[in-house]
Amino acid sequence: MKKLIVALVVIVAAVFWWQRTPLTDSNPYVFAVVDEEGKPTDMKYTVPDDKDILTQENSEQILYGKRLLNETKRLLPDNVGAAMNCNSCHLYQGKLEYGDPYINTYNAFPQFNSRAERVVTIEERINGCFQRSMNGTPLPEQSDEMKAIIAYYKWLAQDVPHGWQVVHQNTGPIDTSLQPNMDKGEEIYGAMCASCHGDNGEGMWDASGNIMFPPLWGDDSFNIGAGMARLYKAAAFVKYNMPMGYTMNRPQGQGHVLTDQEAVDVSYYFTQKPRPDFPAKVYDWPSGKKPKDARY
Amino acid sequence: MKVTKWVTIAALLFVAVLGFSMSMPHWYYPDAQAYQLDMNDPDVLAKGEYAAIAGDCVACHTAPGGQKFSGGLAMETPVGVIYSTNITPDKATGIGSYSYQQFEKAVRQGLRSDNAPLYHAMPYPSYQVVSDEDIQAMYAYFMKVVLPIQKENKDSTIPWPLNMRWPMHLWQMVFAPKRDFAPIADATDAINRGAYLVEGLAHCGACHTPRGIAFQEKSLSADSNNHFLAGAVLEGWYAKSLRSEATGLASWTEEELFDFFTTGRNARTAAFGSMADVIAHSTQHMTAEDRWAMVKYLKQLPPKKGHQVEFPEKTDTTTNKLLAGDYSDTGALEYVEHCAACHRLDGLGAARIFPALDNNSIVFAEDPSSLIQVTLEGARMPNTPHDRMAFAMPGFQHLSDQEVADVLTFIRQGWSNNASKVEVKDVARMRDFVKIRPSHYVLGSEK
Numbered sequence: 001m002k003k004l005i006v007a008l009v010v011i012v013a014a015v016f017w018w019q020r021t022p023l024t025d026s027n028p029y030v031f032a033v034v035d036e037e038g039k040p041t042d043m044k045y046t047v048p049d050d051k052d053i054l055t056q057e058n059s060e061q062i063l064y065g066k067r068l069l070n071e072t073k074r075l076l077p078d079n080v081g082a083a084m085n086c087n088s089c090h091l092y093q094g095k096l097e098y099g100d101p102y103i104n105t106y107n108a109f110p111q112f113n114s115r116a117e118r119v120v121t122i123e124e125r126i127n128g129c130f131q132r133s134m135n136g137t138p139l140p141e142q143s144d145e146m147k148a149i150i151a152y153y154k155w156l157a158q159d160v161p162h163g164w165q166v167v168h169q170n171t172g173p174i175d176t177s178l179q180p181n182m183d184k185g186e187e188i189y190g191a192m193c194a195s196c197h198g199d200n201g202e203g204m205w206d207a208s209g210n211i212m213f214p215p216l217w218g219d220d221s222f223n224i225g226a227g228m229a230r231l232y233k234a235a236a237f238v239k240y241n242m243p244m245g246y247t248m249n250r251p252q253g254q255g256h257v258l259t260d261q262e263a264v265d266v267s268y269y270f271t272q273k274p275r276p277d278f279p280a281k282v283y284d285w286p287s288g289k290k291p292k293d294a295r296y
Numbered sequence: 297m298k299v300t301k302w303v304t305i306a307a308l309l310f311v312a313v314l315g316f317s318m319s320m321p322h323w324y325y326p327d328a329q330a331y332q333l334d335m336n337d338p339d340v341l342a343k344g345e346y347a348a349i350a351g352d353c354v355a356c357h358t359a360p361g362g363q364k365f366s367g368g369l370a371m372e373t374p375v376g377v378i379y380s381t382n383i384t385p386d387k388a389t390g391i392g393s394y395s396y397q398q399f400e401k402a403v404r405q406g407l408r409s410d411n412a413p414l415y416h417a418m419p420y421p422s423y424q425v426v427s428d429e430d431i432q433a434m435y436a437y438f439m440k441v442v443l444p445i446q447k448e449n450k451d452s453t454i455p456w457p458l459n460m461r462w463p464m465h466l467w468q469m470v471f472a473p474k475r476d477f478a479p480i481a482d483a484t485d486a487i488n489r490g491a492y493l494v495e496g497l498a499h500c501g502a503c504h505t506p507r508g509i510a511f512q513e514k515s516l517s518a519d520s521n522n523h524f525l526a527g528a529v530l531e532g533w534y535a536k537s538l539r540s541e542a543t544g545l546a547s548w549t550e551e552e553l554f555d556f557f558t559t560g561r562n563a564r565t566a567a568f569g570s571m572a573d574v575i576a577h578s579t580q581h582m583t584a585e586d587r588w589a590m591v592k593y594l595k596q597l598p599p600k601k602g603h604q605v606e607f608p609e610k611t612d613t614t615t616n617k618l619l620a621g622d623y624s625d626t627g628a629l630e631y632v633e634h635c636a637a638c639h640r641l642d643g644l645g646a647a648r649i650f651p652a653l654d655n656n657s658i659v660f661a662e663d664p665s666s667l668i669q670v671t672l673e674g675a676r677m678p679n680t681p682h683d684r685m686a687f688a689m690p691g692f693q694h695l696s697d698q699e700v701a702d703v704l705t706f707i708r709q710g711w712s713n714n715a716s717k718v719e720v721k722d723v724a725r726m727r728d729f730v731k732i733r734p735s736h737y738v739l740g741s742e743k
Contacts, residue, residue, distance in 0.1 A: 023724050026696035049699075050633040067621045070632070074619075093633065195685045196649060208615055208642040243685065245638055245650060248674050250690045252637060 029097075036163040045166040047095050047103070048158055058151055061144075065152030066093060068145055069102075072134065073211050076145065081135035081276070083203055083211045083220040086149075089133065089228060091241055092251055094156060098172045098240035099254065106153040107162050115284050122150060132225040135276050174236040175260045176293075185269030188262055192243055193270075201273060217273030224295045225278030231264065231293040234271050239263035271295070313466075320465040321401075321411040325474055328397035329428065335436040344437025347430040350497040350586070351423070352578040355570075356380045365438075366390075366445040371417050372531055372732075374511070376454035378415055386444035399435045406468055413464035415452075421472035421516055422499035425492065471512035478517065483596075486585075490593025491518070493586060494525075498578065501525060503535035503570060522600040527662060532729045533569050534665040536657055541599035542607045543662045547655060550591050557587045560678035563647040565656050566687070568675030569666065576678035607714050612654070614710040615642040627706025630699050634692060635707070643711045649687055654711035664704060664718050668726045671700055697723040 026049070033043035053062045068075055070093065072085040087093060094102030109122035120128075123146055127138035139146045160166060190199070196213040197203055203215035215221040227233045241255040249256060258266065281296050333340045348354075357380045359368035367382040385392040391399065394409055401407040406420035414420065452459060477496065479488040494500050495517045505513040506528040514523035527537035527544070537544035545553065555562040560575035567575045579587060599605050614625075618641040623629045632641070635653075639645050643654035653659050658666055674691035692700065701720045708715035 023697045023720060024727055026699060027694045029694075050629050054629075063621060063623065070636075071619075087637070092637065191684060195683070196646070204646060206640045206642060206646065207644045208619060208640065210641065212640065212646055245687045245689065246685065248676075248688060248690045250694065251634065251692070253674075253688050253690045 029095075032167040033160055034165050034167060038165075041164065043160065043164070045103070045158060045160055045168070048156065050093075053155060056155060061148050061151045062155045064144075065148035065150070068149055069093065069152060071210055074209055076136075076139070079130050079134070079136045079139055081137075082133070082215070082222055083205070084134045084214045084222060085211060086129065086134075088211070088214040089237065091244075091254065094153075096241075096251070096254075097168050098170070098236075100170055100237070101168060102153050102156055103168050104157070104165050104170075106150070106157040107160055107164060114289075117286055117289075122153070126150075131280070132278060133222045133228060135221075135223040135226075135278075171233070171236045172240040174232055174239055174263065176232045178261050178264045180231065180268030181261075181265045182268060182272075184262070185265035185267070188258070188266040189269050192257070193266065196243070197270075201270060216270040217275050219276060221275045223276040223278040225281050225284070229271050229275065229295050230291065231267055231271055233293070234267035235260070235263040238267050314462060317462050317465040320469065321405075321407050324469060325401070325405050325407075328400050331396040331432060331435070333429075333432045333436060335440055337436075340433050340436050341441055343430070344433035344435065345441065346582075347426070347434040347497060348437055349578055349581045350493060351426075351434070351499070352574055353383065354577050355573045356417070357383050363443075363445045363447070365442055366447045368447065368450055373415075373417070373454070375458045376452055378417055378452040378454065379450040380417070381449045382445065382447050383438065384442050384445040384447075385439050386446050389446050389448050390444060391438065392444055396432065396435050399438070400431050403431060403434070405474070406464075406472060412461045413468055415461075415464070416467070416472065416511070419499035419502045421513060422496055422501060424472065424475055425477035425496040425517075427477070427492075430497070467510060467512070471508075471510060472516075475516075480518070484592070486589045486592045487596060488593075489586065490589035490591070493582075493590055494593055498590065500538065503530050503533070504528060504538050518597055522598075525594070525597060526600045526603075529663055529665050531570075532665055532669050532726060534658075534661055534663040534667075535570075536661045536666075537600070537603075538594050539597045539599050539603070540595060540605070542604040543657065543660065544599070544603075545594060545597075545657070546599075546606055547657055548595075550595055553591045553594065554587055557582070557590065558584075559648075559680045559682035560686075561648050561651075561683070564645075564652045565658065566648075566651045566677040568670055568677065572676060572678040575680065580678070580680045607660075607712075610712045610714050612642075612711045614654075618642075625706060625710075627702035627704075630695070630703040631706050631710075634695070634703065638689075643707070648683060653707050654713060659707060660713045660715040662715075664708065664715070664722065665726065667704055667708070668700065668718065668723055669730065671704060672723070672727055673730055693727070697721075697727065 028049070029047040031045045033041050033045050035041050050066070053059050053066070056062055069086040069090065073080045073083060089100050090102060091099030105122065109125060110119045111125070112118070113120045113125070123141040126146065126149060130136045130138055197216050201215055201217040201221065203211060203220065204213040206212040222228050228237065239255060239258055239260065243257060245253040247253050247255070247257060285294070354364055356369055356371070357365045357367050359366070362368055365382070365384045367380045369380040370377050371380065382390040384390040387393050394402070398409040402409070402414065404420060404423050404426060406414040406416065406418060408414055477492055480491060501513050501516060501524060504525045504527060505515060506523055506526055508514050515521050516524070518524050525538040528535055540546050552562045552564065556565070556567065557575065557579040560567045560572060560580065617625070618628065618632065618636070623632060638650040639653050643652060645652040661667070670689065672691050672693050674689045676688040677686045679686040697720045700723045701718045704718040707713070708718060
């Protein structure tokens with residue numbers, strides 16, 4: 001009897017010991033959703049974990065899309081001219097607010113494009129990136145690769161209906177009335193950018209042949225037709241996302257370091273550097289309503 | 297009758313122990329020497345500042361956001377929180393009224409000016425071996441150079457009767473016995489200089505040596521018991537083994553270690569947590585000779601008995617799997633989602649920017665505490681003039697315990713790493729622990 005009581009006490013104590021720390025669930029990012037007219041809805045959007053991909057029927061296709069976005073240069077060398085991956089700009093696999101996310105991409109197209117002054121399809125928009133930011137050639141619209149990339153976007157949009165939008169900002173505000181200062185920009189570049197992007201803007205590759213920090217100018221950088229070549233677009237990106245691995249901001253230690261003025265100065269420094277031309281630029285803004293920071 | 301007898305015996309015994317203990321400061325230590333240096337000699341002051349830097353006094357004697365040396369940093373002990381003291385020369389609240397003899401007793405013997413014993417959060421067991429010359433120079437520096445700051449010391453939260461200090465006299469006699477620095481026979485001058493620094497001022501053992509039942513360091517020098525610098529957990533950080541064994545410094549070259557002491561990083565890894573403080577305040581400011589001396593000394597420490605000298609060779613299959621899009625290993629998908637943007641598919645990171653996870657000794661350490669804590673809480677490299685930027689990693693508290701355990705197990709067993717699994721309950725416990733941990737020193741926050 002005594003032994004039994006001792007055993008019971010030990011078991012109960014062990015269970016308490018084991019149970020004393022409750023396990024913690026993940027704490028995902030949740031956003032509101034608005035309908036076609038921008039009115040609030042009851043729907044909430046939760047940024048999905050990649051594990052959720054495995055529950056999808058076309059999980060292989062989605063994972064292929066995810067890989068193409070992460071490792072574009074290595075996997076699609078014929079289509080990517082620059083040393084650049086999609087996710088060089090679309091941070092955290094397109095899940096990061098202010099980091100050019102893909103969360104609303106699938107549901108937002110076809111969409112009016114002010115540069116083309118017409119409605120463009122999602123395939124055209126993706127190929128815009130391939131031809132401008134990645135200074136390459138378009139993917140065939142019916143290719144497995146194009147379909148895989150769109151499948152990833154569709155998965156990322158979860159069950160948000162087409163036309164509705166997650167209240168999740170692609171980019172943050174920047175004061176576009178600020179005038180850039182080249183000398184200050186150069187100074188900031190040296191102190192805050194060159195460690196990764198190189199003193200000559202040449203970027204950095206990892207040991208297994210993937211581009212890690214993209215070149216910011218020169219032959220391997222984005223061409224003159226890219227959004228990133230525009231001063232204030234670049235400045236907004238820099239302000240909210242750069243440097244990376246520098247702050248305690250989740251999930252990538254990104255941004256919120258420079259003032260608007262500093263972001264404008266440093267963006268002026270690298271956007272004005274030599275970079276590949278984009279011959280099809282002649283078709284942009286056909287009626288001439290160019291933004292003031294266009295390079296052409 | 298019988299009861300009264302026993303009570304009397306117990307009371308007498310108690311009084312005897314108390315008396316013996318309280319009398320200890322008067323007979324146990326040698327008489328303090330007279331002060332022999334010129335306190336206004338700039339060379340003495342410089343030497344004193346150097347000793348204070350090597351001793352890293354500022355790291356513990358400065359609260360987050362507080363004035364240098366004014367104390368108030370909280371330190372978690374198993375029985376409550378204690379606070380470091382004001383060691384500025386303020387006469388009312390600091391050590392301004394300390395004579396040299398009192399200063400020497402505090403630093404090397406752990407006795408306050410009123411002869412009460414100090415808690416051994418103050419590494420006086422290590423400082424015992426510091427030379428008279430260094431202690432005297434340090435006294436001059438604190439009295440003549442350090443700015444006096446008026447700031448009252450905070451009481452500890454240790455409850456009565458555990459907060460009584462007198463039993464600590466007995467602790468000191470048993471665990472911090474008086475001793476002098478003992479050079480290693482036949483070793484080079486550099487190795488002995490390294491031993492003097494590592495065992496003494498740098499007090500590396502305070503974090504890196506395992507502690508015993510009375511919270512004493514199991515060994516204070518490289519003696520035969522092999523516990524010295526064999527790795528230990530303190531405040532939820534695992535300070536790795538510094539011995540030449542697989543999980544210790546065997547995978548580090550001398551150059552890498554020197555680079556680490558100088559710049560807080562090398563091509564493979566970077567300092568974080570308390571070690572980032574040590575680099576920022578201490579080792580980077582030491583002379584190159586002294587940094588080399590510590591390297592030479594550490595690299596000749598033999599492995600602990602029974603510890604693996606080197607890991608068996610393991611071929612990396614992880615990189616090719618990830619490059620081929622095979623995410624079937626548990627934790628691989630999470631790795632690619634949350635870690636690979638910086639640490640890369642090959643686990644090699646970016647030299648001096650993002651630490652490698654493959655073959656990084658904190659990743660495959662015996663105890664994963666530091667790895668878990670860094671993952672949950674994030675960390676920052678120290679800033680040194682060598683590199684233009686000091687990088688940081690944010691915390692990943694938003695991941696579940698299961699996700700953190702999976703991804704860390706993937707990392708500890710991926711590439712050429714060969715370490716044990718991280719359990720879900722280990723992550724849960726660390727999450728719990730960091731919630732109650734007192735806020736620690738924040739790099740660069742001092743005024």
